[in-house]
Amino acid sequence: MTTDQPALPSPELGEIREIRESPSLVGSLVRGALTAKGRGGDLTTRRLLRRGVQVDRGHLADYQRLVGAPGGDVLPHAYPHLLGFPLAAKIMSDRDFPLPMPGLVHVENATTVHRTLTAGEDYDVTVWAEALRPHPKGRLVDLVTLLQVDGEAVWEETSTYLQRGRGDDGAPRGADAPGIPAGEPCARWRLADDLGRRYASVSGDVNPIHLHPLTARAMGFPRAIAHGMWTGARTLAALGPASTGPSRSHVWFRKPVLLPTTVDLVVDRSGDVQVAAMRSTKRPETVHLVATLEA
Structure with missing residues (x-):
């Protein structure tokens, strides 16, 4: 198919x-x-x-x-x-x-x-x-x-x-993102301060904003930030095997993820299209991304 x-x-x-x-x-x-x-x-x-x-x-x-x-x-x-x-x-x-x-x-x-x-x-x-x-x-x-x-x-x-x-x-x-799913998180992830360096070593994306607080501050950020493509990939992987077969996704990147931090994943699976959001654990009103997945 x-x-x-x-x-x-x-x-x-x-x-x-x-x-x-x-x-x-x-x-x-x-x-x-x-x-x-x-x-x-x-x-x-x-x-x-x-x-x-x-x-x-x-x-x-x-x-x-x-x-x-x-x-x-x-x-x-x-x-x-x-x-x-x-x-x-x-x-x-x-x-x-x-x-x-x-x-x-x-x-x-x-x-x-x-x-x-x-x-x-x-x-x-x-x-x-x-x-x-x-x-x-x-x-x-x-x-x-x-x-x-x-x-x-x-x-x-x-x-x-x-x-x-x-x-x-x-x-x-541009395209409007769907509403943020309500309810309790289905996953919680502690993101270490070296996440940007680890993803850079795999992806090759060595943009200084991801590597160290000092290089991030030189670019206007208080701390290093996670790669958007890591946050998107982590969210889609958490939605299950449907993402690896024939499928469509759309990710809207909202607020940068400052490292280290803890984030929650909230998901609405009630319809044909799954809707997910990654948000701050400490400040749930801070949404880092919204994603949809249609299998």
């Missing part, structure tokens, strides 16, 4: 540039910082492609342990994000990307799993940017990742980033 197939990239998106090796995430972060000034203009239509990407089973096991997913060859719902993120970071760090990479805020993530994915397959990974648009608090842009096997689309993701700044009060804010 598969979900409906997506609309594959159209020729209007422009040339495909094939990359043989995964770009360095550290290099992209440094290049993005050095070329931040003077950005502007329109989005490039270039797509980046890596063929035959394989999953390292040791790396997969480390990821599964860190996000609380079952072990084995089945890829967790959000794991393919790591296969495409080096390409996305390269696109955002290139000088012709119109928004400065430093300060971009990951605000939403929508994923479709078209069938169960396993570590034994070779994946063609394509990434491109689209839909640069105004927002009341600045500008939004989407980074789209598509995984294919033998020409079949098997997984896709749209990551939405916000550049804060002068916005347009009349611009749409």
Whole structure:
């Protein structure tokens, strides 16, 4: 069983540039910082492609342990994000990307799993940017990742980033998140102060805001913050095996998770679509994310 197939990239998106090796995430972060000034203009239509990407089973096991997913060859719902993120970071760090990479805020993530994915397959990974648009608090842009096997689309993701700044009060804010589930938490997690470093060692995302209080304070945060993709992956893994088969998720990132801390997971499973929220244990009114999962 598969979900409906997506609309594959159209020729209007422009040339495909094939990359043989995964770009360095550290290099992209440094290049993005050095070329931040003077950005502007329109989005490039270039797509980046890596063929035959394989999953390292040791790396997969480390990821599964860190996000609380079952072990084995089945890829967790959000794991393919790591296969495409080096390409996305390269696109955002290139000088012709119109928004400065430093300060971009990951605000939403929508994923479709078209069938169960396993570590034994070779994946063609394509990434491109689209839909640069105004927002009341600045500008939004989407980074789209598509995984294919033998020409079949098997997984896709749209990551939405916000550049804060002068916005347009009349611009749409994007898809509305559902209401926060009521009731007692179904899980409580103590998040250690080194969680950002541990996820960085698996994901390669070494943004300084995640690594240490000193580097986070230099970026305007009182303490290091957890990666949004860790909070999303941990939430989806807690919703059970439905997330690894054909499914759709949508995650809205609300308040950053300052480390160390304790968070609660609340879930509403009463309908066809599960709704979950991660909130502060000490201050339940502080909601870190809201997520939906439709199997």
